[in-house]
Amino acid sequence: MSEAFWALGRASGVVLLVLMTISMLLGMVTRSGRPLLHLPRFGVVLAHRNIALLSIVFLTVHVGSLLLDPYAQLRLADVLIPFGAAKSPLAVGLGTAAFDLMIAITITAMLRRWIGRRVFRAVHWASYALWPIAVLHGITNGSDGRSGPFLILSAVAAVLVVAVGAWRLTEGFVEHRRSRTEPAR
């Protein structure tokens, strides 16, 4: 039975890498205000939100199954308090830090109407820290974290996030950039 928890923990971790990467990419496309291929702008916003929420489901499975796995030696406190785990505290701690960030980012996103745009935005910026921390957690803590397929998956994800992130920093990222920055005539 404990083998099953271990398998579930690993599988959900791989799914999380994929979902969180897609969520990151869609979040940046949302910020650009551009449609994505055949997906209209509101579709991009919805896809970003729903995939992020779906990753919360997989995060619950991921943490829950590893809590039940006796080999992981995870205590309840390790879920929220980073770097205190009995086994590989640093690698587990990265996961805990990512977990805490993810909860904070999700709650503030859901409450953004009430807490205001400024708080929402400030916390949402932490996504750019969350994503690399989570990837590093996967590589350092995953049972197959240093295996070829997982490293290739992580590398592909990293190239995509860095590429879209670089596009975000360019002049033409936001729609209507030209008409907005041209001097009025």
Place this chain on the structure above:
Amino acid sequence: MSESLHIDWTRCRGRGVCVELMAGLRRDEWGYPVVVGGGSDLPIAPGEREAAEDAVALCPLLALSFRPSSAA
């Protein structure tokens, strides 16, 4: 009581989501939404309440809100 969808242009950054969802809006040349008839309040037609709720919920800048339509 009839309602309008109010655009707060001080918050708006012209991301264009609401224009896709509401029929009575168009984008100006800078990408900002404007009510087709002019102004910043779009009267909500009976069948459009749900679309308007989506627009309010999905606006990335929280720039949309419901307002009771003024008599004017």
